[in-house]
Amino acid sequence: MDEVVASAPGKVVLFGEHAVVYGHPAIAASIAQRTTVTLRPAEQPGVHMGRTPLDAAQHPHLATMMGHLWDAERGPGLGISVASDVPRGAGLGSSAALAVACATAFRAARGRHVDAATGAWHEGHASDGTEPDLFRGESVDAPKTLEGERVHGEAAVSAEEASLLGHVAEALSQDGRASPMDTLASAYGGLVLLSNRVEDEETWVMRRTMPVEQHERSWELHHLGDLRLNEGLSLVVGHTGINAPTTNMVAGVAERRSTDKGIDEAMNAIGALVHRGLKALMAGDAEAVGRAMTENHLLLRRIGVSHPKLETLVSAALPTSLGAKLTGAGGGGCMIALTRDAKATSEAIELAGGRTWITPLGTQGARLEACPEGGLLRPD
Numbered sequence: 001m002d003e004v005v006a007s008a009p010g011k012v013v014l015f016g017e018h019a020v021v022y023g024h025p026a027i028a029a030s031i032a033q034r035t036t037v038t039l040r041p042a043e044q045p046g047v048h049m050g051r052t053p054l055d056a057a058q059h060p061h062l063a064t065m066m067g068h069l070w071d072a073e074r075g076p077g078l079g080i081s082v083a084s085d086v087p088r089g090a091g092l093g094s095s096a097a098l099a100v101a102c103a104t105a106f107r108a109a110r111g112r113h114v115d116a117a118t119g120a121w122h123e124g125h126a127s128d129g130t131e132p133d134l135f136r137g138e139s140v141d142a143p144k145t146l147e148g149e150r151v152h153g154e155a156a157v158s159a160e161e162a163s164l165l166g167h168v169a170e171a172l173s174q175d176g177r178a179s180p181m182d183t184l185a186s187a188y189g190g191l192v193l194l195s196n197r198v199e200d201e202e203t204w205v206m207r208r209t210m211p212v213e214q215h216e217r218s219w220e221l222h223h224l225g226d227l228r229l230n231e232g233l234s235l236v237v238g239h240t241g242i243n244a245p246t247t248n249m250v251a252g253v254a255e256r257r258s259t260d261k262g263i264d265e266a267m268n269a270i271g272a273l274v275h276r277g278l279k280a281l282m283a284g285d286a287e288a289v290g291r292a293m294t295e296n297h298l299l300l301r302r303i304g305v306s307h308p309k310l311e312t313l314v315s316a317a318l319p320t321s322l323g324a325k326l327t328g329a330g331g332g333g334c335m336i337a338l339t340r341d342a343k344a345t346s347e348a349i350e351l352a353g354g355r356t357w358i359t360p361l362g363t364q365g366a367r368l369e370a371c372p373e374g375g376l377l378r379p380d
C-alpha cells in the first residue's frame, strides 16, 4: 500500500533535570512507548485527520511540520493518522515523539535524500524554498542513518535530521522554547546526554544553537547509544496522575533560587551526580546507577520540585528496586525506578496509587516503518 509510516519513542530523564537549565549536563533514555504517524495519499485535496481538515490550533506539531516539509502543490491530498501509547502531559516526551515521527514521515514522503557529502546544514525547509534560519548545527560526521530507514535502499531521513526537525517543530509550536533533550532521545534512541560543553568527543554528535528571546542558547548533544546494562534490568515508570506544567516548575525553581542559596549548591551536586551516573552507565554498574538515581531524587526534592504523591511512589518502589527518582519537571508527572523485578516494583507503585509502564532502559529511536519508492510526491 502507498503509505508512509514512521514511529518514534517517548523518553524519561535519568539524571540532571532542572540543573540542565543552568548549564549542567542531563541524561535521558528513550522508552518502549511509541508514537506512530501514518501518511496516506487521499482523493480529496488538502490534509485531513479522519474526515476533518488538519486544525493547526489542535495539532501544532503536525501543522508546523507540514508547513515546512510538505509541498501541498505537488503532493497529493493526505490523510494523517496518529497512534500513540506515550501518555500525554506526563513529562514522557509525547510531543517530541509526535514531532520526530512526523519529521521522519514527512521527510520520507518527500522522497528526499540526505546529502551525505556535507557535514554542516541549515534546516527548516519551507515549501516555497525559503529557509527559516532558526537552527544551525555543526555535526561531526555526515548525517548518520536511522536504523530501518533503508526501506528502498536509499537513506531518506537521518536521526540527526529527525532530531533537528522535531526540535524545530517543538520550538515553533511552543513560542520558541524547547530543550532539544526530548527530540534527541526520541530520534536517536538509546541514551543521550546534553550539556553546555562537550563532555566526551566519542559520543558527541552536534552543537545545537537556538535563539531564545534576545540570547542564543546552545547545547552540545551526545548520543551514548544502547548501553547494555545487565540483562533483566527494567525501568518502571509510575504516573502520579497529576499534571504540572514544565514552565511553572522551571519558573518556581528560578524564583526560589533568588532567595535560597542552597539551590545552587544542590544544582552543582546534581551536575556531579550526572557524571557519576554516566560513569556507572558506561561501566554497566546497575547498582551504582540506581544509587545515583535515588541521590538525584533527594537533590530534586531539595530544590523543591517533588510532590507528596511522587514521594509516596518513590518510597513504594525503593524496597524492590535499585533506585528511584522523579523524572522530568516534577510537581506531579512521573517517577521512574530501576529494577530487576519489574513485576514487583510495578505492583508496589500501583498499590501506592500510581499508574505504571514497564520499559527497557533505552529503546530504538525513530524508525521508518514503510515508504513507497520515491515517497508520496508526484514526479515532476
Ligand code: PMV
Pocket (backbone or CB within 6 Å): 013, 016, 017, 018, 019, 020, 021, 090, 091, 092, 093, 178, 179, 181, 182, 246, 250, 327, 328, 329, 330
Ligand atoms: O517536563 P519534562 O519531562 O519534559 O522535563 C523537563 C526537564 C527540565 O529540565 C525541568 C526542563 C528542561 O527544559 O530541560
